Amino acid sequence: MNKYRRILIMTSVEAERDAILRGIGTDSRIDVKLAGVGPISAGIQTARALAADEYDLVINMGIAGGFTDKAEVGSLVIANEIISADLGAESPEGFITLDELGFGASTRVKTDSDLVQVLLESIIAANISVQTGNILTLSTVTGTAETTSNLQQREPGALAEAMEGYGVAMAAKEFGLPVLEIRSISNPIGPRDRSAWRIKDALVTLESASKVIAEVL
Numbered sequence: 001m002n003k004y005r006r007i008l009i010m011t012s013v014e015a016e017r018d019a020i021l022r023g024i025g026t027d028s029r030i031d032v033k034l035a036g037v038g039p040i041s042a043g044i045q046t047a048r049a050l051a052a053d054e055y056d057l058v059i060n061m062g063i064a065g066g067f068t069d070k071a072e073v074g075s076l077v078i079a080n081e082i083i084s085a086d087l088g089a090e091s092p093e094g095f096i097t098l099d100e101l102g103f104g105a106s107t108r109v110k111t112d113s114d115l116v117q118v119l120l121e122s123i124i125a126a127n128i129s130v131q132t133g134n135i136l137t138l139s140t141v142t143g144t145a146e147t148t149s150n151l152q153q154r155e156p157g158a159l160a161e162a163m164e165g166y167g168v169a170m171a172a173k174e175f176g177l178p179v180l181e182i183r184s185i186s187n188p189i190g191p192r193d194r195s196a197w198r199i200k201d202a203l204v205t206l207e208s209a210s211k212v213i214a215e216v217l
Contacts, residue, residue, distance in 0.1 A: 004217050008055040009210075010035040010046050010168045016062040019203040023210025030214060035060070035164050039084065039137050042167030050175045057180070057217065058172035061210070063202040064135065064162040064183035065142065067152060071159040071185050074201045075129040076209050078116050079181035082109045083158070084166040085136035085151060095154060109169035112178045119180070122216040128208055133159035135181050137166035143192040151189075161189055182209060 009032045011017050017032050024030050033049050035042035046058065064077070071077050084107040088097040098107045116132055123130045134157045142148055142161060151158065165181040172179035186202035187193075 004056040005029060006053070006055045007031070007057045007059065007217060008033065008046070008049055009059045009061050010042060010049070010164070011060070011062045012037050012042070012164050013062075015199075015203060016206060019207040020061055020210040023207040024214040025211070027214045031055075035168060038139055038163050039165075039167030042164035043171050044167075046168045046171035047174065050171060050177070055177060058168060058177050059213070060165045060168035060179070060181045061206065062162060062164065062183060063186040063199060063206065064160040065187050065189040066160045066185035067148070067158065068188045068190065070133070071131065072129070073185050073187060073196075073198045074205055075131070075185050076123060076205055077135060077160045077183045077185065078119055078123075078130065078132045079111050079135040079165065079183075080113070080116060080132050081134045081157075082111065082165040082169045082179070082181050083107055083134055083136050083155060085155060085158070085161070086138050086140065087166075095150070107166070109166065109173060109179065111180050115178065115180065118216060119182075119213070123209060123212050126208065126212050128205060128212070131159065133157055135159065135165055135183055136161040138163060142189050145191055148190045160185060182213075184209065
């Protein structure tokens with residue numbers, strides 16, 4: 001396909017970047033840069049990269065937590081919407097999103113549905129377990145059953161959570177560029193249990209997905 005002349009991939013840490021670089025190989029159209037951890041750092045670093053060079057597409061990639069029975073460890077999730085799940089206000093009646101507060105801003109960024117479908121079909125053809133759904137951005141990683149339940153009730157279409165997507169998406173939006181978020185699931189969302197983490201497996205999936213992206217985009 002090679003529709004995009006230049007692609008910027010933002011990822012949070014070096015292990016993710018190295019896996020992605022192994023996947024894309026020598027494709028000079030694609031730059032992989034570190035966003036840092038969290039939406040603020042991700043937004044700043046993405047904006048800096050976009051100001052310094054010209055790109056046609058921005059992708060946030062990395063590992064993430066997946067909601068149990070929705071996104072299994074080792075599988076891949078492509079975002080339909082990138083959602084800042086903790087940007088808003090508390091109230092006695094429950095959480096109020098930024099959208100509901102009426103400030104004229106939104107916590108949701110839609111991805112390009114046609115592009116998502118092309119990637120979905122190509123990744124399935126590569127025998128990688130993948131699905132589409134919403135990905136949440138949180139500044140605090142979920143670590144309790146209560147928070148997990150609350151998030152699922154508020155965002156039933158969410159499959160995964162990570163810490164950078166919304167920051168990357170807002171920077172891309174500011175520059176008028178399409179954005180994707182692609183996450184490899186390394187652990188189930190819920191009570192913090194490091195024994196359940198499968199980071200190496202998730203990085204292998206991330207590498208395989210990166211190879212498909214370089215071939216298709």
